[in-house]
Amino acid sequence: MLERIREGSQGPVAKVILILVIFSFALAGVGSYINSGSEPNAAEVNGLEIKRSRLERAFETERARMESQYGDMFSQLASDPNYMNSFRQGVLQRLISEQLILDFAQRQGIRVSDQEIKKAIFDIPAFQVDGKFNNDRYLQVLTRNTMTPAQFRESMRQDLTRSAVIAGLAESDFVLSNEAELLQSLQLQTRNLDYVEVPVAKFESQVELSEEEINSYYENHITQYETNDSLDLAYIELKLEDVADDIEVEDSEIESLYQSTSQNYTNPEQRRASHILIDLTDGEESAKAEAEDLLAQIKSGADFAELAKEHSDDTFSGENGGDLNYFGRGAMDPAFEEATFALQEVGEVSDVVKSDFGYHIIKLTNIQAEQVRPLDEVKDEIKAQLQRDKARDIFIEKQQQLADVAFEKPDTLADAAEATGLTVQNTGLQDTNSQQFPFDQNQVVQAAMSNDVLEQGYNSNLIELSSEHSVVVRVNEYQPARTRPLEEVREDVVAALTAEKANSLAEEWVAQQADKWSQGEDINAALAELSLTLESADEVARFGSDLAQPIAAKAFEMARPQADKQSASWTQVDNQTLALIKVNAVNTPENVTVDETTKQRLQSVLSEYNYRGLVASLRNNADIKVYQTSAESAE
Template sequence: MLGIMRKYKQSVLIKIVFCVIVFSFIGTIFLVWGRGDKTDSGDFAAKVNGTKISFDEYQKNYYRMKGIYEQIYGRSMTPEMEKQLGIKKTALESLIDNALILKEAKRLGIDVNRDEISAEIAKMPAFQKDGVFNFDQYTQMLKANRITPQNFEESMEEDMLVKKTREKIKERATVSDQDLLQAFKKQNDKIDLSFIAFSPAEVKGEVKVTDQDLNSYLQGHQEEFKTPEQLSIAYAVLDPAQFAAKLTVSDEEAQTYYQKNIDRYQGKGGILPFAEVKEQAKADALKLKSTKEAYEKVADAVNKNLKNADINAAAASLGVKVLETPLFTEKAPATALAGEADVIKKALFLKQGELGGPVETSKGIYLIKVKEKIPAAVPPLAQIKTQVSQKVAEEKARELAKKKAEEALAQLTKGSAVKLQETGSFGYAPTGVVPRIGTSADLMEAAFALTTAAPAAKTPFKVGNSWYAVKLKQRTEANTADFQKSKEQLKQALLPKKQQETLDNWLKELKSKAKIVINPAITAD
């Protein structure tokens, strides 16, 4: 393989092509393909027909996906965001899909040859110099990331084989004339819907709440009513500045600090030379030295008084005063601790009566002692009956609104007389905006699938806070004379969706026949 790659050293300018690998992937390329030696470490994320997907491989795929999402959103992913986006689940499922596809590719006789791998690697900007593949850069970058060319190229081969197989399956997709006609009619027909709506606010007066309802709701929703953990602390702060007058920084120390923190000394033309920022570097190094001295002093005081948890003795040895806070919570800290997240985090970690520190913040070095700690708890129902009653009434009103919509829809299906409103005539809108109802892509799709033979929708639709039962009142069909002229355009628009459906159905069938075992630890959270 390396012999094949060497020919690109003298090749002409290679046009940069981003196929599947978009620019944002380049930063994580080695997480995906740099899997290292494929030895079995004994742990696994999943087994697919006996083939193990290692936990390490899953972790790398997870961090790659997480990194891409962070680039897209321009921020770090919180645990809540990760859960909402399903990053961990997607990372594992994509590896399971790939394992199934690789096995099926062999059965279908699909392969990737060495020249194709070489050409794909040569396209990657990470291995190019002045727009041309550079063999030395390729080998050096792999070496820097502790990846062997063999492992990298094997992984490339797998990735390309997966892609090629997916494309082969997509080629099976067809768009029938019936599909095209339905699409034409959906785009050009006009419909008028009859509907009836039920909102929780409208039916709330019919709701009855019992004590049993309250107890059941509280049992199932304890986190909603749990009071947060409360604590109060005693603390003292040592200001590092008081050590500055006793300390000195040599020119050599200042230069060492400058070199370790060189990015701090930026000017308009780039990094400023040491000579120009010598005094600033000295001041910065002195500040660091003072902070380190203060930190060590506090650590020593805490250790000497840890057994008896005597914060007063510890503070006295440092020459600082002990202050106290009233009870506070993590989300509503004491006024004196506003902005001191690290101090609060440390206090929450400590037990009642325990001494802790040092904690470094912009205000100084803290030592702390937890005076009182009240655990998070769910109050008795009698104390929070009003709040629980409100929640139960809201939930039951939502359920009743949906139930009434289902009952109304059953009457519409039977043709029974129901007082209805009308949307008026409208055309299909990809945005899902239905006149007089609101925005619902699902309702829009279902509405244009209704016919005079089956005019009522199969289920009610929730739009905003209301539930809607809908029925086709009238359909104005478009003139199909222009259908033939628009067939090719419609086909091009429908084909990608059909291709994805074909691929999804194929993968679904593979999974249904496969023996897949997922490590419970992966899905535990």
């Protein structure tokens, strides 16, 4: 049989088939190669592309910011797919607005120079060490954020361009003195009030519920009574840092590693320099001639700093006499850097140096020699490194041991815990959407819900959460997702429906009393029936009042009282309280002195208003296409 196959494979038919197979694979390979280079668009704005990767980066950045700012509150919102789709659309709409502004800036000839971008990068605290720009830190931060220097510079160019548009709008706005006086007067205005807070609970005794209403409320709000899957997990957790904490390290080991890796604790030489830049705006020959003339003046005794202030096209450094502060190798243009590090003595001035930015004259103002950090300063750092290095082998050994014993004894975690010296922990019954460890790890929940673990009752395989963190779980108890029946949640339904109807009765009552109050009627008898007492507050300020914020805010929305009509209304204070309010007097200060802060605030509001108006106008006249993705709906 093998002989017949071998003979058949040499025949003409087999060769044709083989050629076709090779050709199809070649086409597939080429197609894959071509397709891999074409990245899909998230949107197009006037023909300008917003790539899907840009949307994803912006989405993840904004999500991380929200998680940092709001913590568990945002995590709960993020568990709702509808909310996250809306969140993603919000990010995309922001990118579209930004692209519209960039397109507008391009058409208006608004540009940002390379020197401005470099200056902005140098000023970012995240790239600084001890208050100075550090190129290594700069590259590390970009690497962590999966960005190249070129991508970051382009991002900075776009940000600075948008800022230039906003600045242009702000500079075109102005505030008239009477406008500022009116705003200041309104802000300093106070009001004299009578008010009473009305608890919704006062009306609960008037609520009568029928079975039909209870059933209807339950059916209309049934999603509120749905539960998620719940699990009670037993687990063993293995972390490299826990293993490292138990490792002993000798002082001699620390000193030995310090000596052998001293380059890791060395701060390289840095130089401080001042420069005068003549850019190429007026042509290369003109720029070179001007730079050489300035160099001749310096050699003749002219003050370098004064010439920099007067002539340097790098206006940022020019204001400080050309000072660029300290920098190391790799931070500056190669030609500029080479010339700076070639200078030998502090105070020495270079010849004219050409870079991509133009012609420079460089003055060396200080040298910060290479410095080696002393052992005492880095001892704890080295100890931690040694502990982690030693712990890694132990961690890997325990990891393998944990995996093996948990697999060999699948009905319990006790043996695995004893073999590894670790502890079995229990979560108690929790919602699978819980943000508590280990439920906040998707791999753990997926493993726990697998057939072997959930249905067969076995231990999970070793779950590697990271290269330094592993866990094995088993299910103690499982409660599937379900809709709780009315009998189980009846008390909750009755309470919610009672509160809703009581709030409606309370709103109806306060609206009636507010109307009577407006007509000048006395409402004290009605208040007494509910054991409520009227309170007064004079000179209530618009901001910083001791009153509940909704009451103060409502008071300043209400009209000034008239001779023939009182100013009365009501507002919702919170879910359990309403308030009746009557404005007795509006106190407007005289001879208002307008402060600069008020003018700036008003101008800021005008600038924001104009910016939004510009974006709205650009949107109305733009050709915008939004493409459907797996996480978005088409527009």
